[in-house]
Amino acid sequence: MFKIIYCVICSFIILYAQNNSYHSPENIRLFADYLFCQNDYLRAIEEYKRLENSTASDTLIFKIGYSYLQIKQHNYANKYFDMIERSSSLKSLAVNYNSLNFFLIKDFSSLKNNYRLNSDSDLNDSKKLLLVSSILNENIFPSDEQIFLFDDSDRLFVNDLIIKKKYPDYKSPTVAGILSVIPGAGKVYTKNYTDGLTSFLLTGLFTFLAYDNFRNSHHFRGYIFSFAATGFYLGNIYGSIISAYRYNRNYDEKIITETYDYLKQKNYFIKKVNFCE
Amino acid sequence: MSKILLIFFSISSFIFSQNDLIKQLDYADSFYFHQNYYDAITEYKRLIFFDKEKSFIYYSFNQIARCYKYARKFEDSYNFFSLALTEAKSSKEIFDCKINICRLNIIEKKTKNAHRILDELEKDSLFLEFEKEIKHWRAWVFYFEMDYKKAKDIFDELNKKELANFSEKLLEDSYSVQTAKILSTILPGLGQFYIGHYLNGAGSFLWNLLSVYLTINAFSNERIFDGIVLSNFLWLRFYVGNLENAEKFAIDKNEKIFNESLNSIYSNFSEEIP
Numbered sequence: 062m063f064k065i066i067y068c069v070i071c072s073f074i075i076l077y078a079q080n081n082s083y084h085s086p087e088n089i090r091l092f093a094d095y096l097f098c099q100n101d102y103l104r105a106i107e108e109y110k111r112l113e114n115s116t117a118s119d120t121l122i123f124k125i126g127y128s129y130l131q132i133k134q135h136n137y138a139n140k141y142f143d144m145i146e147r148s149s150s151l152k153s154l155a156v157n158y159n160s161l162n163f164f165l166i167k168d169f170s171s172l173k174n175n176y177r178l179n180s181d182s183d184l185n186d187s188k189k190l191l192l193v194s195s196i197l198n199e200n201i202f203p204s205d206e207q208i209f210l211f212d213d214s215d216r217l218f219v220n221d222l223i224i225k226k227k228y229p230d231y232k233s234p235t236v237a238g239i240l241s242v243i244p245g246a247g248k249v250y251t252k253n254y255t256d257g258l259t260s261f262l263l264t265g266l267f268t269f270l271a272y273d274n275f276r277n278s279h280h281f282r283g284y285i286f287s288f289a290a291t292g293f294y295l296g297n298i299y300g301s302i303i304s305a306y307r308y309n310r311n312y313d314e315k316i317i318t319e320t321y322d323y324l325k326q327k328n329y330f331i332k333k334v335n336f337c338e
Numbered sequence: 339m340s341k342i343l344l345i346f347f348s349i350s351s352f353i354f355s356q357n358d359l360i361k362q363l364d365y366a367d368s369f370y371f372h373q374n375y376y377d378a379i380t381e382y383k384r385l386i387f388f389d390k391e392k393s394f395i396y397y398s399f400n401q402i403a404r405c406y407k408y409a410r411k412f413e414d415s416y417n418f419f420s421l422a423l424t425e426a427k428s429s430k431e432i433f434d435c436k437i438n439i440c441r442l443n444i445i446e447k448k449t450k451n452a453h454r455i456l457d458e459l460e461k462d463s464l465f466l467e468f469e470k471e472i473k474h475w476r477a478w479v480f481y482f483e484m485d486y487k488k489a490k491d492i493f494d495e496l497n498k499k500e501l502a503n504f505s506e507k508l509l510e511d512s513y514s515v516q517t518a519k520i521l522s523t524i525l526p527g528l529g530q531f532y533i534g535h536y537l538n539g540a541g542s543f544l545w546n547l548l549s550v551y552l553t554i555n556a557f558s559n560e561r562i563f564d565g566i567v568l569s570n571f572l573w574l575r576f577y578v579g580n581l582e583n584a585e586k587f588a589i590d591k592n593e594k595i596f597n598e599s600l601n602s603i604y605s606n607f608s609e610e611i612p
Contacts, residue, residue, distance in 0.1 A: 083362050083388050095387050104380050273563070 086116055093124075098337035102128035119149040124336065130158060135166045153183040157331045160187035164329065169194050185210060189330040196222055197320060215330070218323055225316055229309075237305035238298055247301025251308045260297040267293055359389055366401070375405035396425040400435070407442065416442050429464045433471075440475055444482050444612040452479045470496060478612050481505060484596055486512065501607065504599070511595050515588040522584035526577060529584030533591055542580040549573035 082088060093108030106128045109121055126141030142159040145152055156179040163172035172194060176187050189210055195201040202223050211219055232251045241247030245261035248254075267290035274283035324330070366381035382398040382405075389395060403418035416439060423435035436455055443452040456479065459465050459472050477492035486509035493502035513533050522529030526546035530539030549572040556565035603611055 092384050092387050
């Protein structure tokens with residue numbers, strides 16, 4: 062009896078001593094999931110990768126792809142999402158997240174290809190993203206039927222976006238240039254009021270100084286002020302044209318920013334995954 | 339017999355789980371001491387995850403915070419010191435966490451926050467025994483505010499002669515922004531001369547002289563409008579520019595002296611610095 066107990070104790074000690082339990086595959090997996098749920102994606106990736114060769118599964122690969130997406134390593138995210146087997150239940154989710162990946166790096170041709178090559182999956186989410194991307198980048202507007210893919214609130218947003226893109230509130234650089242015959246008027250037209258007022262005052266002031274100096278026979282100073290006044294006047298015309306271009310660029314940028322903000326709020330229309338509950 | 343075995347297994351599993359934790363702690367510490375802070379953080383996090391009894395949680399949070407601090411990720415460091423604070427048990431541990439948070443604020447020159455933390459510690463009767471340490475860090479706050487006089491006085495009071503001498507030297511080397519501005523107000527360019535920017539001072543003086551001459555000349559010839567324009571757009575611009583320059587040069591020079599002093603401090607007083 063004593064021998065048996067002795068053997069049990071010895072084997073028990075050897076077993077425990079040899080086993081560095083926190084680095085066993087099961088524990089690595091548990092720890093990686095913990096890091097993943099703590100949003101420590103970089104470390105989660107490293108832990109998942111330790112399991113890649115031994116206990117790789119679609120969930121694990123998806124989580125690596127998702128982690129890469131979160132830390133904006135889009136090429137790696139793409140690689141891992143592509144690795145998921147067609148037969149996997151996570152395939153359509155991976156394709157949708159891959160669409161998001163392409164949307165975020167503004168690689169719209171890959172976004173289209175991703176949608177086209179995986180048409181056998183359930184890709185409603187990708188389709189929505191593709192439609193928004195077409196409106197934003199190519200001014201291609203969806204049909205009424207396609208708009209009904211979106212929920213009610215999203216539909217309102219998409220309709221608003223279509224109106225903004227179809228009938229943009231641009232300012233014409235030509236009109237701005239012509240209006241600036243009256244110094245500052247072109248800038249006021251492009252809603253650049255302070256610059257408009259400054260242009261008007263400076264051109265007016267230097268013109269007056271030139272006139273006043275010529276009138277009092279200070280010809281040299283008259284020429285200097287005339288030169289300055291001409292410079293300000295021409296600058297005012299050029300500035301108004303540039304101001305119109307800038308206004309239009311800001312208008313486009315504002316639409317893009319608003320759209321991305323809205324999409325971010327809606328998780329880019331992609332179904333959220335929750336591995337942490 | 340079965341009872342004995344059961345007790346034996348319970349005790350040994352507890353001991354071995356503790357052993358694993360200690361092994362993991364050593365493993366994490368080895369990364370920390372080799373300054374491999376990224377891996378150290380991973381391993382401390384692993385320790386926290388498996389430490390169900392929370393035996394090492396305060397230590398791990400503290401170490402992670404230190405790793406982030408050495409990696410100059412102050413925001414993360416601040417968060418982990420705050421987490422350590424929630425796990426602190428003794429007044430010493432609470433004090434250490436708060437002081438470490440204060441030190442982060444000093445490094446980031448958030449001196450108002452640092453003063454506030456020290457004020458709170460000073461008022462709390464729990465930390466009476468740490469009075470000297472609080473004063474020590476107060477001196478550093480003054481030092482980082484470039485108020486070397488106050489820093490020196492406190493270091494003197496604490497009998498830290500080397501730090502006091504160091505502060506005194508900086509006090510002598512640094513320039514008074516106020517003096518520079520006053521000198522430049524009295525005579526344009528004089529403030530720049532005081533700081534040692536002679537060429538700039540001479541330039542400032544000459545530009546002011548020229549613009550004053552043109553302004554006076556215009557007024558004396560009864561060209562009132564010219565005089566107003568010249569005084570507003572020329573002379574005033576150079577005069578205000580001269581004042582701003584004097585202030586900027588003094589601040590920049592003091593900043594340079596302060597930054598240079600940090601190198602020396604970090605090599606000579608590594609234990610007592612923020």
